Amino acid sequence: MFRNAPRASGYFRTGYAQDLALIQTRLEGAALAALALVLALFPFFAGAFYLDLACQAFLAAIGALSLMLLTGYAGQISLGHAGLLAAGAFTVGILVREVRAPFWLTLPAAVLVGAVLGVIFGLPSLRLRGLYLAVSTLALYFVVAYLGGEYESRRGFSTGIMIDAPSIGGFALKNARGWYFVLLAAAAATSLICANLLRSRTGRAWRAIRAHETVAEALGIGIASYKLLAFVISSALASLAGALFAYYRGFVSVEAFSLFLSIQYVAMIIIGGMGSLLGALLGALFVTLLPYLIEALLMRLPHAQSYAGSLFAIDYSAFGVVMILFLVFEPLGLVGIWRRLQNYFLLWPFKYRPVAGTRR
Amino acid sequence: MQLIVNIVVLAAIYALIACGYVLIYRVSRVLNLAHGELMMLGAYLLLTTASAFSGNAFVAIAVAIVLSLLVGVLIYVFLMRKMAGEMVLAAVLTTVALGILLQGLMILIWSAQQQYPGQALALANPALLLPGGGRISLFAALIVVAAALSYGGLFLFLQFGRWGVRMRAAGQNPLLAAQRGINLHAVYALAWGLSTLTGSLAGMLIALDSGLTSSMAVIGLKAFPAALVGGLDSLLGALFGALIVGAAEVLSIQYIDPLLSDVVPFLVLIAALVVRPWGLLGTREELDRV
Amino acid sequence: MNEAPLLRVDKLEVVYHRTITAVQGISLAAEAGQIVAVLGTNGAGKSTTLRAISGFLGIDDARVTDGSVTFKARRIENRPPNEIARLGVVLVPERDKVFPNLTVAENLAAPFAPSARGRSASEEFVYGAFPRLADLRRRTAGLLSGGERQMLALGSALVCRPELLLVDELSLGLAPAIVEELMARLVQIRRDLGLTIVLVEQNAAAALAVADYGYVLENGRCVLDGDSARLRAHGDIQEFYLGQSQGGARASYRAVKQYRRSRRWYG
Numbered sequence: 001m002f003r004n005a006p007r008a009s010g011y012f013r014t015g016y017a018q019d020l021a022l023i024q025t026r027l028e029g030a031a032l033a034a035l036a037l038v039l040a041l042f043p044f045f046a047g048a049f050y051l052d053l054a055c056q057a058f059l060a061a062i063g064a065l066s067l068m069l070l071t072g073y074a075g076q077i078s079l080g081h082a083g084l085l086a087a088g089a090f091t092v093g094i095l096v097r098e099v100r101a102p103f104w105l106t107l108p109a110a111v112l113v114g115a116v117l118g119v120i121f122g123l124p125s126l127r128l129r130g131l132y133l134a135v136s137t138l139a140l141y142f143v144v145a146y147l148g149g150e151y152e153s154r155r156g157f158s159t160g161i162m163i164d165a166p167s168i169g170g171f172a173l174k175n176a177r178g179w180y181f182v183l184l185a186a187a188a189a190t191s192l193i194c195a196n197l198l199r200s201r202t203g204r205a206w207r208a209i210r211a212h213e214t215v216a217e218a219l220g221i222g223i224a225s226y227k228l229l230a231f232v233i234s235s236a237l238a239s240l241a242g243a244l245f246a247y248y249r250g251f252v253s254v255e256a257f258s259l260f261l262s263i264q265y266v267a268m269i270i271i272g273g274m275g276s277l278l279g280a281l282l283g284a285l286f287v288t289l290l291p292y293l294i295e296a297l298l299m300r301l302p303h304a305q306s307y308a309g310s311l312f313a314i315d316y317s318a319f320g321v322v323m324i325l326f327l328v329f330e331p332l333g334l335v336g337i338w339r340r341l342q343n344y345f346l347l348w349p350f351k352y353r354p355v356a357g358t359r360r
Numbered sequence: 361m362q363l364i365v366n367i368v369v370l371a372a373i374y375a376l377i378a379c380g381y382v383l384i385y386r387v388s389r390v391l392n393l394a395h396g397e398l399m400m401l402g403a404y405l406l407l408t409t410a411s412a413f414s415g416n417a418f419v420a421i422a423v424a425i426v427l428s429l430l431v432g433v434l435i436y437v438f439l440m441r442k443m444a445g446e447m448v449l450a451a452v453l454t455t456v457a458l459g460i461l462l463q464g465l466m467i468l469i470w471s472a473q474q475q476y477p478g479q480a481l482a483l484a485n486p487a488l489l490l491p492g493g494g495r496i497s498l499f500a501a502l503i504v505v506a507a508a509l510s511y512g513g514l515f516l517f518l519q520f521g522r523w524g525v526r527m528r529a530a531g532q533n534p535l536l537a538a539q540r541g542i543n544l545h546a547v548y549a550l551a552w553g554l555s556t557l558t559g560s561l562a563g564m565l566i567a568l569d570s571g572l573t574s575s576m577a578v579i580g581l582k583a584f585p586a587a588l589v590g591g592l593d594s595l596l597g598a599l600f601g602a603l604i605v606g607a608a609e610v611l612s613i614q615y616i617d618p619l620l621s622d623v624v625p626f627l628v629l630i631a632a633l634v635v636r637p638w639g640l641l642g643t644r645e646e647l648d649r650v
Numbered sequence: 651m652n653e654a655p656l657l658r659v660d661k662l663e664v665v666y667h668r669t670i671t672a673v674q675g676i677s678l679a680a681e682a683g684q685i686v687a688v689l690g691t692n693g694a695g696k697s698t699t700l701r702a703i704s705g706f707l708g709i710d711d712a713r714v715t716d717g718s719v720t721f722k723a724r725r726i727e728n729r730p731p732n733e734i735a736r737l738g739v740v741l742v743p744e745r746d747k748v749f750p751n752l753t754v755a756e757n758l759a760a761p762f763a764p765s766a767r768g769r770s771a772s773e774e775f776v777y778g779a780f781p782r783l784a785d786l787r788r789r790t791a792g793l794l795s796g797g798e799r800q801m802l803a804l805g806s807a808l809v810c811r812p813e814l815l816l817v818d819e820l821s822l823g824l825a826p827a828i829v830e831e832l833m834a835r836l837v838q839i840r841r842d843l844g845l846t847i848v849l850v851e852q853n854a855a856a857a858l859a860v861a862d863y864g865y866v867l868e869n870g871r872c873v874l875d876g877d878s879a880r881l882r883a884h885g886d887i888q889e890f891y892l893g894q895s896q897g898g899a900r901a902s903y904r905a906v907k908q909y910r911r912s913r914r915w916y917g
Contacts, residue, residue, distance in 0.1 A: 153619070324457045
């Protein structure tokens with residue numbers, strides 16, 4: 001993930017395998033191991049509130065990673081991500097309520113539905129780019145939201161669909177710690193899938209398409225199939241996230257998948273930093289924690305109680321402000337800040353990285 | 361007959377909102393996705409001026425209109441100007457974020473309750489009888505008039521006004537316009553001001569007709585397909601687009617399913633993107649500009 | 651002449667996208683009333699120099715990173731183009747030189763003019779200098795022929811009442827007869843309006859025919875300068891820019907293509 005970071009002397013790559021390796025330095029390996037340790041021990045020291053927060057962050061991470069693949073790497077703008085999350089959630093909801101399907105059927109079904117929907121969302125990308133593509137994904141989101149609402153009202157679930165917790169044999173997954181580990185595994189698996197995709201031919205093709213589509217085509221990269229592939233994989237992962245979300249909350253309703261949710265995911269990859277998996281993770285964490293940080297901050301102010309009613313509006317406004325601040329002042333996101341920090345220490349007393357391999 | 365009246369009214373609403381999208385896009389290639397929220401802001405501004413000038417409806421409306429022009433200009437000067445050299449997509453995402461910020465602020469300042477500026481101004485909204493048997497409320501009729509006047513005014517301004525010609529020039533070739541001494545920031549600020557003005561006018565009239573709810577921003581978003589179907593850089597196209605989308609919506613509510621009203625404009629949008637992405641009267645080269 | 655030149659470019663360095671140096675250490679000067687030719691092949695940095703003088707927009711992602719551009723004793727580098735135009739330095743660009751969907755009359759109405767009276771006087775002057783444009787007043791600019799478009803581009807620049815006119819590749823894509831006519835008009839305009847003109851040209855013969863002074867650029871550097879008589883007589887200019895070989899003998903292809911060819915830039 002820090003592939004192009006300047007390295008202190010002593011780290012040389014002498015073969016392709018080394019070049020492609022996920023963990024390239026001993027420091028990276030150590031940092032990853034430390035992180036794994038912290039994540040594994042966390043639930044034994046944290047209360048239910050923080051466990052729930054972590055689970056929300058893991059779910060958001062899966063969605064953010066999938067969007068990062070599509071927009072940050074393949075360069076296909078999508079404003080309809082909430083539609084794909086909704087598709088996964090509704091697949092689970094419908095299958096559970098209509099045919100009482102178990103989770104080991106509903107989850108793959110959700111992924112399949114996501115993939116099919118990905119083809120539909122991806123078709124416009126064969127003709128459109130940039131703004132027009134974004135608008136088409138927006139329109140498709142509204143169609144998905146309408147369909148979800150139609151199902152709810154026609155089947156009488158006007159307040160939403162209740163789902164039982166997933167279970168194997170008689171053992172149902174209900175406690176917070178169990179969910180933590182399940183979602184942690186899901187997020188880790190997704191990260192691994194994304195990292196592997198990116199270091200494969202597919203990832204290189206996506207980067208080429210994002211950088212300059214015409215040149216990529218001239219180099220023999222099949223633009224149409226790789227674009228569709230990006231949409232399909234991204235949508236399948238997003239649907240999975242939606243399905244897991246449905247089981248975690250035990251509840252599916254179309255209001256939870258609003259346009260604002262789509263924007264939140266876009267914000268995650270912008271705030272995190274486009275074109276970086278670490279950015280997706282950081283962005284997901286940031287956007288998930290933001291409302292809680294604001295609430296904690298507000299509670300410290302005098303007359304705290306008077307703000308309680310308008311907390312939702314304050315969250316909204318704060319989100320808008322943060323997104324604007326990042327777009328105007330730090331378009332490279334948190335990862336950009338991190339890289340600048342890295343460069344400062346690793347390159348000192350020099351100031352600039354060499355041009356080749358510069359990722360801006 | 362009533363069906364035709366409904367179509368004309370809805371088309372007028374969409375047209376009045378759509379010209380805001382077209383103005384900004386044509387001049388600066390930016391899609392202002394906060395337009396719906398700005399429309400709502402206009403209605404809320406009217407609410408405030410209504411209580412400030414509770415006796416005099418005309419003054420309240422006039423002041424609200426001027427304020428909304430100012431708001432548009434200030435938004436450009438303090439926010440959008442900073443995105444002027446960047447990628448268009450970043451600017452569009454900035455407008456999205458702005459929209460979210462405005463929504464939050466509006467709830468904080470005015471609360472999310474339904475409001476009735478018409479009542480605050482003691483303005484009645486009687487239903488007028490039309491020849492042929494249709495009924496139209498007074499303010500709905502005023503919306504149609506306002507749309508016609510706005511389009512007429514904009515056509516004349518863009519065609520014959522000095523700043524209108526400059527706006528068209530800056531939209532075609534910003535570099536050359538700058539090299540000919542045209543201050544691009546001034547042109548863009550003017551576009552934002554006019555766009556917010558027309559949008560706010562729509563918001564105010566809708567609020568006077570049927571009340572101010574927090575879902576008004578959705579109407580703003582539904583008007584966007586009208587702008588795109590006609591061609592994002594064509595005012596005349598926006599008129600046609602509004603008619604098409606308005607007719608599609610009213611007819612499908614009437615004959616297919618009332619619940620479709622929120623999704624029909626986007627179905628029309630998808631159809632347009634499939635068949636003719638640059639719209640009826642838009643310039644074709646727009647497609648490749650990201 | 652003891653007074654400072656109207657335009658002085660001093661060791662100019664221009665960087666695109668923060669990584670590509672297009673122009674390195676170019677210096678040139680234009681005295682008031684002169685026509686200065688800037689010659690060179692493709693990619694020599696001529697257009698970049700003119701753009702640096704007339705100003706970059708944000709989207710260009712270009713900056714003057716070293717050196718200075720001084721106009722009438724005032725530093726103008728890295729200022730926005732509309733400010734520089736209002737100071738009296740106007741560029742006629744190489745590409746996209748008119749507003750294609752506006753009519754000829756609108757193209758002349760859109761630019762900034764210092765005063766209303768000045769504007770109508772300028773428009774009259776333009777229609778007088780280019781009578782063809784008067785017939786095409788209502789024609790959409792995108793439909794004009796190459797020569798007519800160039801006339802319109804020059805005309806719209808003159809509406810701004812510049813003191814210094816920068817012209818980028820006047821002759822590109824135009825028939826020789828039209829190039830000759832436009833160059834003659836340029837000289838006439840210089841005389842009538844007291845303009846100073848900097849002319850960037852690939853067509854060295856046409857440019858040197860009207861210029862008083864010339865600079866030759868190669869690979870972002872200035873390699874030769876002198877008054878036009880000296881340049882026309884210079885062996886290397888004759889060989890590489892005017893197509894005349896030494897002694898009238900037919901140049902062998904091998905001799906031209908061989909790496910070792912003598913350059914007499916500094917002679």
